[in-house]
Amino acid sequence: MLVTRGFKGKRRGGTDTALRLPPGQYVTNDFPVLTAGPTQRTPLEKWTLSIQHGGQLVATWNWEQFEALPQTELQRDIHCVTKWSKFDTRWRGVTFDDLLRAAGLSAPPTAFVMAHCDGGYTTNLRLADLADGRAMVATHFEGLPILPAHGGPARLLVPHLYFWKSAKWVRRLAFREEEKAGFWESVGYHIRGDPWLEQRYEGDA
Ligand SMILES: Nc1nc2c(c(=O)[nH]1)N[C@H]1C(S)=C(S)[C@@H](COP(=O)(O)O)O[C@H]1N2
Numbered sequence: 148m149l150v151t152r153g154f155k156g157k158r159r160g161g162t163d164t165a166l167r168l169p170p171g172q173y174v175t176n177d178f179p180v181l182t183a184g185p186t187q188r189t190p191l192e193k194w195t196l197s198i199q200h201g202g203q204l205v206a207t208w209n210w211e212q213f214e215a216l217p218q219t220e221l222q223r224d225i226h227c228v229t230k231w232s233k234f235d236t237r238w239r240g241v242t243f244d245d246l247l248r249a250a251g252l253s254a255p256p257t258a259f260v261m262a263h264c265d266g267g268y269t270t271n272l273r274l275a276d277l278a279d280g281r282a283m284v285a286t287h288f289e290g291l292p293i294l295p296a297h298g299g300p301a302r303l304l305v306p307h308l309y310f311w312k313s314a315k316w317v318r319r320l321a322f323r324e325e326e327k328a329g330f331w332e333s334v335g336y337h338i339r340g341d342p343w344l345e346q347r348y349e350g351d352a
């Protein structure tokens with residue numbers, strides 16, 4: 148199954164550009180690489196994605212199993228807290244909703260999730276920002292496997308939040324009872340990071 152969502156009829160410009168650009172951002176056509184640390188390179192045969200709840204393993208998929216899950220395409224604008232925004236980026240992967248279904252979870256067990264990555268990067272997310280088609284574990288960008296520098300083989304994509312929430316090389320999604328700050332959130336960045344509310348730093352909005 149391939150579901151395509153969010154395609155726009157034509158490229159936008161002018162006034163529309165202003166309307167779709169969050170406060171303090173500028174548009175770029177580049178795709179900057181921003182990583183705290185080295186690019187991670189886990190061979191596909193060693194790669195797994197897991198869902199955890201309170202330290203217990205709920206589900207795990209190897210690469211082959213993960214690729215067999217329902218695929219969704221999303222076309223979205225992305226916004227980095229360093230102020231670049233990139234319009235109309237196209238991704239393919241497995242939505243968070245489909246992951247939960249595949250994990251046999253009829254309802255999400257808690258309201259908070261921590262994403263854990265190869266290399267130790269973490270970022271915290273609220274369930275409401277992951278569910279209802281808002282987020283996916285993406286494996287493809289613009290029709291090609293995501294490059295290692297951009298988080299391939301699989302990265303989280305949470306396009307409506309600042310891009311630091313889109314964890315590269317994601318390996319584990321851990322449900323938690325309480326909200327805990329991830330890597331950037333624990334050094335002064337905002338706990339949620341909504342670009343439209345300009346939630347850049349702790350204490351903003
Ligand atoms: N694992 C991991 N994921 C990460 C980061 C990181 O350092 N490590 N940086 C975040 C930040 S700050 C941004 S802006 C985006 C950058 O993604 P890109 O390099 O594909 O542009 O990845 C996010 N995900």
Ligand SMILES: [Mo]
Nearest residue numbers: 181227228311
């Ligand atoms: Mo960033």
